[in-house]
Amino acid sequence: MGGDHGPSVVVPGVARAAQALPGVRFLLHGDEAKLGAELAKAPAAKAVSEIRHTDKCIAMEEKPAQAMRRGKGSSLWNAVESLRAGEAHACVSAGNTGALMAISKLILRMGAGLERPAIVANWPNMKGVTTVLDVGANVESDAAQLVEFAIMGAAYHHAVHGSKRPTVGLLNVGSEDQKGHEEVREAHAILRETKLDFDYQGFVEGNDIALGTVDVVVTDGFTGNVALKTAEGLARFFSNEIKTTLTSSPLAMLGALIASSALGKMKQRLDPGRVNGAPLLGLNGIVVKSHGGADANGFFSAIRVATDLARSDFSAEIERNLQRLTAPSDKAEGDPVSAVSDGVPE
């Protein structure tokens, strides 16, 4: 029921998934009448779906704390609950992010050995997709949590983007060991010294996200959220500039018309919907957030992310790597990165 469009986007998204992802079935939680009307128009979706009726809904602007107190029996709550009950293998929602996170933490709890959840963003880059986490589940993260994010992010990239041995970088303001604040320097020391199922490549900087220098960029939720939203603002600015430019004169419009096929392909390549689907990692269950404004294609992309995760050995991979982290805080103590940073990034 969530997102800007509700069932009118969710059901066509399911229809696309029914064709592209054989064997996947759906429990659709929400208003029976509205869901039924959409399913009637989409026989492919109807064939693989079952409606679980509720007329209760969590509003997009509701506060997480309020949603936790009053959300029981809502479509969002029931979807997460069906996961806990073992009826579903993964949950996809275009609803209220804060409520989804709070209710998922409440019902599913954290995975074994994990302290904090993280929200993942997937950015198109020059080579493929960069996975960035955390982009907003937390406002602060200590070294141990950053290391967890690295482990979860690598397992995610492996499961969803198919990289055999993902490369991972820690976001910082420079590449030398003594750069940045204590948390990143300590996490750097732990990741450098532990043998894990991915290639830790050290510190990366903001520009490395779009360059695709590494598969997974690890950061705290404050920095990640600012970086993500800065990029979203800039993308909108550029796309406005291009539109303004190519309609600024009859000659420019003619040029745009002639180059329209190439420009259309570019638009498709840069389409954020192409990589829609932000998993909330670290929970005892697979929960994927679809962007509230996503279209059917974008919602389908989120379903695919959930399916790929559910069909992978993602959780086992996280557990295996967590076990390799023996007493990370002892390790960090003996580490040489205690020099005070000069604080200047260039």
Add this chain to the structure above:
Amino acid sequence: MGGDHGPSVVVPGVARAAQALPGVRFLLHGDEAKLGAELAKAPAAKAVSEIRHTDKCIAMEEKPAQAMRRGKGSSLWNAVESLRAGEAHACVSAGNTGALMAISKLILRMGAGLERPAIVANWPNMKGVTTVLDVGANVESDAAQLVEFAIMGAAYHHAVHGSKRPTVGLLNVGSEDQKGHEEVREAHAILRETKLDFDYQGFVEGNDIALGTVDVVVTDGFTGNVALKTAEGLARFFSNEIKTTLTSSPLAMLGALIASSALGKMKQRLDPGRVNGAPLLGLNGIVVKSHGGADANGFFSAIRVATDLARSDFSAEIERNLQRLTAPSDKAEGDPVSAVSDGVPE
């Protein structure tokens, strides 16, 4: 002598300034032979310049601590020293940023009542220019320092971009009072309660930078640096995508040719050189960093920033506002924003 190009960019930049900024004169610190050769080709620059010879130079990759120890007598050192000695009103350098910051702090010291310097970035936005600070002088900032950045940033925007009463926002992961970590919530409380020479508009998010929601965006140096570099990476990605797209087929190339005048204007509008010149604010003197890769036009832009600051009552404005902050820590104590953030940004 600094930057990727040295005197071959600095002197033509001075020549442009000689014509556009009547009354400005220059002390050029560096190698007499190289500077003299460039000046011989640029009579407009020669007429307003005086060479101060030194054959010592700070390398672009030198560490700040090393530059401080061994930099005495170098062109960068002498330029800052001429400011302290009262021979110059402002200093512009395309050299090593870390060295420039360290040596400036050492020679000039902090301005009265100010704790920490900040590096400013100027971003083209949908309406004009957004001033963002700090983008890398510090890795962590407490509430009092964020408030100082707001005061310095507003005075800067007033002096250089001519806004009579700048609007200022504090970068956060949401707009509600209880969002973000303690430092931003405390700074928010101080800025909201103090009457200052600018309009504090509360929290802003990453996308507001490119939207131009406020004139000045205040953040800690870690977050600001990541946001700036993320944007730089994305800008490069987009410009590559456009280039690839418009050369992808004969038809696309024809379209680009026909629209070339409009595309050229767009390139000019988005040119980072147009807003080049990052002042190091908070020092006892005006120091402006030009991007190492800037061309003559970009270097001229940095000279203009320095000139505008030197000709404004920028320092007096900062002092006036600092005096209005009476015991900021007492104020924050009585503040109601103590609710624990739920940590989820949407």
